[in-house]
Amino acid sequence: MTDRDRQTIPAKCQRCEKPLSDVTVCDYCHSLNPAAAGVDYFTLLGLPRQFELDEDLLTGRFHTLSRAVHPDTHGAESADAQLLALQISAAVNDAYRTLKSPALRAAYLLELLGGKSSAEDKSVPEGFLATMMMMQEEVHDAKTAGNAAELARLRDVLTVQHEGLLRRIGGLFRELAEGASCEAVRNDLLGEIRRQLNAVSYVRKLLEQAG
Numbered sequence: 441m442t443d444r445d446r447q448t449i450p451a452k453c454q455r456c457e458k459p460l461s462d463v464t465v466c467d468y469c470h471s472l473n474p475a476a477a478g479v480d481y482f483t484l485l486g487l488p489r490q491f492e493l494d495e496d497l498l499t500g501r502f503h504t505l506s507r508a509v510h511p512d513t514h515g516a517e518s519a520d521a522q523l524l525a526l527q528i529s530a531a532v533n534d535a536y537r538t539l540k541s542p543a544l545r546a547a548y549l550l551e552l553l554g555g556k557s558s559a560e561d562k563s564v565p566e567g568f569l570a571t572m573m574m575m576q577e578e579v580h581d582a583k584t585a586g587n588a589a590e591l592a593r594l595r596d597v598l599t600v601q602h603e604g605l606l607r608r609i610g611g612l613f614r615e616l617a618e619g620a621s622c623e624a625v626r627n628d629l630l631g632e633i634r635r636q637l638n639a640v641s642y643v644r645k646l647l648e649q650a651g
């Protein structure tokens with residue numbers, strides 16, 4: 441595990457100084473931990489930092505945490521504690537929304553692992569743009585002709601493509617987690633995930649057009 445991957449759960453509660461088992465709330469005094477507003481989404485929800493996700497676990501953690509940090513739960517506390525409850529609640533909501541969606545989760549994890557954002561690297565897999573331009577034309581023609589059956593067929597094709605890209609991204613993250621042997625291999629994998637994710641964005645946009 442590198443420093444970059446290490447999760448940042450503070451050792452003890454700032455108020456009662458008992459050891460913390462959870463990054464957000466102290467088991468003993470139930471006070472909120474100020475550090476929780478700034479940790480990454482995986483740490484915040486107590487999930488392993490990986491692409492594969494147990495969706496039931498995610499939803500369960502989200503509901504438990506939502507209750508624990510809800511501003512109403514901390515309404516009788518100091519103004520600072522109430523503000524903190526608001527901040528952490530917002531972070532928990534953002535974390536859930538991001539991690540629930542495979543594409544958003546992949547993009548978030550990629551940047552957490554040091555990969556480039558879509559603004560920094562707009563490249564796509566080789567041959568992908570040609571395929572997309574062809575499909576775009578087909579979508580355009582089907583819409584112009586008002587051909588609903590053809591549009592449905594194109595949506596099916598795009599959906600299969602979307603799923604395939606996400607499966608490939610999952611495989612690349614697994615390779616990365618199994619330990620890229622050197623920095624160059626690691627960077628190659630991060631770059632390839634970026635390209636596949638950029639392709640996912642194209643496919644999603646085209647799916648919307650075909651909708």
Ligand SMILES: [Zn+2]
Binds near residue numbers: 454455466468470471
């Ligand atoms: Zn405490």
